[in-house]
Amino acid sequence: MRSPYTPSLTVVDKIISENDVNDIKTFQLAFKDQDAAKAFKYTPGQFSEISLLGVGECPIGIASSPMDEDYIQFTVKKVGVLTTSLHNCVEGDVVGVRGPYGNGFPTDIMEGRDVVIVGGGFAFTTLRSLTKYILHEANRKRFGNLTVVYGARNPGELLYKYDLEAWGERDDLNLVVTVDKGDDSWTGKEGFVPAILKETSPSSENAVMVVCGPPAMIRFTIPVIEELKFQPENTYISLEMRMKCGIGKCGRCNIGSKYVCKDGPVFSFDELQVLPKEY
């Protein structure tokens, strides 16, 4: 009887520093055990419990796409005890992974419809998974037009610059990247995500929107979403909450009767409307 609390061991294959201040890194992990690798089937928007033995465990969204078969990636900001230790890791170090957990984004509902992805700051990680997933050649034709609006505080804070560059050259998505304030070399858009989303004005007809970002961005984006006539049942958000078990038993990540780990982390706006505003 294998306990759900025992992680599978992975090895850090590659570490990518994502921002200028070097407090956000992408960790590329490879499972030590091939059976564990095969068993780890996920969808965009799911998360894992990442652990360093002797330090602890915390939930991190999966940043790679399910189509990336040889590895999984987690983009981690240095904030607390575990993430600081993780940032001190080097290639070859051993990291524990449990999961995948959570419901993920509703890719089945998105099929045959336009998809609008709106992200701000560090919250872009699982949106990157979703974007990569939709753009994969095996999947792209199952979805309609794809619009990605992504903003960061400044150019140095933009994650996945290598992806943004490659996506910018494609003609099968409308990529709109913005920064709150540019620097001398910045030639792209300047402005906050809500304003840029309004300017981009994607059609809500037969479309699904996914939005993730800091609370202030979400607060100012909601009126724009309403103005663009995206219905609450077609608008999704991924929530964060302090977690321990990741499987709906330890009792701390609930919002009302829902557990963010098990029933989320992705909720539609109409699902959230009936829950207490305790997040």
Added chain:
Amino acid sequence: MILRSSSNRSVVLKMKEKTIEKKDLSGFIDSLLEEYQVFAPTIAEGIPRFDRISSSTQVSLDSPKLERSPKEVFFPQCETLFTYQLIDGKMTMEEPPALESERVLLFVRPCDVKALTLMDSVFTSWEPKDTNYLDKREKTIIVGRACSRPWSTCFCTSLGVDPFGKEGMDLVFEDIGDKYVVEALTERGGKIIDGSSLFKDAEKKDLENLKEVSKKATEAIRSELDVKEIEKKLKAIYDDSFWGKVSEKCVGCGVCSYLCPVCHCFDVQDEGTELKGKRVRIWDACQYPIFTLHASGHNPRTSSRERIRQRMMHKFSYFIENFGELACVGCGRCIKGCPGNMDIREVLTGIMATEAD
């Protein structure tokens, strides 16, 4: 009568009642010890609790002090999830072995057995199941005891729990004075008394006595609360100033959750170094500020107002939504244990009496 039982228990027809003289009880317990690991109410390190015993003399059925609930027999306060060690550059992890044989848990009150069935909902309803809990639960025969002497803080009957109820038990002992009426409720409950000469068929007057005792016990529970449709009431008063007033008594010690037979929240921590150690889970409580504190500093439940509300909402609203039952059995331990004299009965009465602001 067909008895409903939790999923891991066989359902059998009611068997004929037996009796055992009180003076023979120790003989029965000692005979069990020859075959099983036995857990029973005892005093361990000065604390009345359910613990493993090695002799019938350790059993303490009339503790004057507040006893701990039997949840720790299935969900220990601190439990090793796995150990790990770096050997020759290779990290190995080892889970504690599954139980090798069946255990017997003796003399659990109906409210506490009901609480176990509620905890089953959390730990075993959906995948992945909590294997640590499930292993202990599946391999433990539950011997209940009817509650003939309730505490002054008991209010189980208001929440639909019967002090002579048998839900979730494999075998039940009912005190009728100088002997117990004993009833096997499942096959494996019957198994542990089968063949013992200490048990005799119950006589008519024993069963009449039992009826009388049962009636008296139910009447002895004086707390009567009306919590009908409390889940709707709670939703209506979610933002009410009531919660601010209620929380003034709370010092945030979390003892209510620790003593509660239904509270199941836990924390996961590592003990050791990167070379060798163990990952453990330990009881936790929603009354602590850091319970929901994000690494970013954000906290969705910043004050005891939100935390008391969460505790009550979880037990009397969210749990009903998820499992169709209340997550409180009216055992009254939180009332006895609270250093601030918070009385959950008063809180419930307050909720029912509050009209939304």
